[in-house]
Amino acid sequence: MITGELKNKIDKIWEIFWTGGITNPLDVIEQFTYLLFIKQLDDVETTKENEANFLGFEYESMFPGDCQKYRWSKFKNLGSADEMYDLVLNGVFPFIKNLHQDGDSAYSKYMGDAIFKIPTAAMLSKIVDGIDNLGIGDEKDTDTDSKGDLYEYLLSKVATAGTNGQFRTPRHIIKMMVELVQPNPDDVIIDPAMGSAGFLIEAQEYLRKYHEESFYDEAFKEHFANHMFYGNDMDRTMLRIGAMNMLLHGVDNPNISYRDSLSEQNKDVEKYSLVLANPPFKGSLDYEAVSADLLKVTKTKKTELLFLALFLRILKKGGRAAVIVPDGVLFGSSKAHKQIRKEIIENNKLDAVISMPSGVFKPYAGVSTAILIFTKTGSGGTDKVWFYDMKADGYSLDDKRQEVSENDIPDIIDRFKNLEGETERERTEQSFMVDFDEIKANGYDLSINKYKEIVYEPVEYEPTDVIFGKIEKIESEIQKEMSELKKLLEL
Template identity: 75%
Template sequence: MITGEIKNKVDKIWETFWTGGITNPLTVIEQFTYLLFIKSLDEAETIKEKEAEVLGIPFEGIFPEDKQHLRWHRFKQLGSPEEMYRVVSDEVFPFIKNLHGKDNSAYSKYMGDAMFLIPTANMLAKIVDGIDNLPLDDRDVQGDLYEYLLSKLLTSGTNGQFRTPRHIIQMMVELMKPTPEDIIIDPAMGTAGFLVAASDYLRKHHNDMFLVQGLKEHYHNTMFYGNDMDRTMLRIGAMNMMLHGVDNPNIDYRDSLSEINKDKEKYTLVLANPPFKGSLDYESVSNDLLKIAKTKKTELLFLSLFMRILKPGGRAAVIVPDGVLFGSSKAHKTIRKEIIDNHKLEAIISMPSGVFKPYAGVSTAIMIFTKTGAGGTDNVWFYDMKADGFSLDDKRTPIEENDIPDIIERFNNLEAEKERKRTEQSFFVPVEEIQENDYDLSINKYKEIEYEEVEYEDPLLILEKIEKYEHEIVKGIKELKDSLKGL
């Protein structure tokens, strides 16, 4: 996590944007990001120059001889803010926009319709000076800094809908344990939080993969996929991936539920928090998805999509609204039946309704399943999450109570869960029982509440005590009256 000192520096830069008239948090993050990236380009170029010099080999960087003045360390030293503004707006920005030419990389898609919106020279000078004091040489700090920027969306009203809380994302990634061979997708990616967390997990737990050329190439070019229908989210998400060390993520503008999306049995891991609220016209939805269950509800259509795009043996950890678990419509039951009977449903983790506050109070659950095409569901693991380390009100302040470490530990040792009782926080339910209950997956259907027997005194004894107390009260009032008469 970034320190208070760095947060203060970032907040000061944010305030410069705000007081300068750029108040939309998405726009602030975009403009902030462009400048972070320009600085990162220069720093990466400097490192490669020094390495080439030490090795005594020729170096051909991304800045040609006649473009050296476009590098961060050069233009920041220009004599006047006006001169720096001219160079950045008229030369640096067009240069980085066309850096990858006409190729189809995430970078070129990301920068294709980017716009430089900082209005004045003095404002740019202040922002450049602020960013220059940020420690961007450490990839982890750089990633955390970007996460802190994105967290400001959460406190900015409606834009908060784009973010799943980071600790929930990390928990889901820890549960799924991505491998160096995985092909990972989030079909409703927003700011690419799931993909970033998966990439960080692999760097932490499988760092040796970068010593194997094939796995290294896979990580940078063919491992991570993300779709979204908001171009601003695509730009922010792609840059989020690049700032976290993935060179060429496959970030696409796409309606994942439409006929345009032809993906089938392509991925090995789905990590997603797809949109809950929303209905689509049948005409705009891919016919393949309607074959499983004819519905207009996006949360059900996305489940159909996950089953289609996963390879056999592929896994999914996805957030669903509680209604998916117990909804009584034909479409709801059909989707649950499909996952349970034809694939392998492994776990339902029920989350408290405050997890997505302050911008949503919906109750949700994490559904974990494996695509098999041949069934395999035997016992489904249920967990009743009561606390996630934060208060469940709009303030979401840190608290000690946190079930997440327990969830991860228990999921990684399910054998030990078999003897757990239904009165405990986690337990198994046999698939036959779920089938008998109309494929209902709500934890309350199976959880047993242990009632403690309370023994009360005999009513006659209680009445005797009341009479005794009443007598004492009357006696006390009489004594008080007598003492008042004597005054």
């Protein structure tokens, strides 16, 4: 989370944009991201140069020859603001737009129409100084997701955040979901509502951490760079941010598309082995354009239900999904709600339902949500479903979202990885198993409160005659005081 001094520094940069005439929040985020990307390219370049020098091999720079002057560390020290502005406008910005000149990569597709909008040299100079002072990407910056936190804070300033779904899923929630499904080197991973690519970034981080040996294999490296990661979004700004984000994390050619995942233009069927997503819960929907295949599964205008139908369609047999849904999906009584729950539970394999507290997405939204984890089988397989009642995620559940000691996430991951030990848990505990037959008998209701047993502490009251005695005594005292009050008033 962005707090304290860093928050104040970002606010000052935002104010520079605002007073300089760039008042559309998404324009601010986009221009901010371009400059942050330029700085991070230089940071990555410096790291690779140092590694090459240490190992004693020749390094082929991404800033060839005369392009060295386009590095952040070079142009930020130019003598005048005008000189720097001219170089960034006519040199650096065209350079980053054309980094991948094949025309087919996600980066080249969505950077092609990028526009540098900072109007004056003085404004650019102030912003460059401000970003340089943030410390993001420096050696002192030990927060592995400072960049993601920065995006989250910037997106919180967008007036429409939470209305059209344009806000970032908290990194610790993404990380937990990735830990639960454990991506492997053979996976083909998609987020059909990708935003700034947070789920894809975390999936590749997981692979680097737990499958380091695979990165020595040329076939895997080619798969990783070109065929492993997919994402769709309807916002070109987010696609640009996502493409830059992936490139900085070593995924050279992610398959990122400007596409309405729910529409007929999305022809994907049984293509992916892992879905990670937090699809939009509300906002505009072009019902006429929704794919007929999805409406056959659940005839509805609710995007959260249509996305679940989409996940089932695009997953390969044996493919897994970890997705966030609003609580209404779990217990909604409409025909569409019941249809999609039945499809997941009866015709596929529902593994887990993790109910999250309503504060998880504050300050953007206060809706209660849950994580569904399921496997596509096409032939059933749900035997028992694991339920977990998350009460704390390591942050306060108010708008401030400050760090607290209470955190169920490590316990969730540990218990999910050891489900054989969950079968004997009582319904009064924080997690427990529920049989398929019981869920079916309850209309496929997945609300944890439907199955959780609450232990009520017995309350012992005094005997009735004692209680009445006390009431009579109080009544007598009231009458006595009323009588005294009347005498005083008569005086």
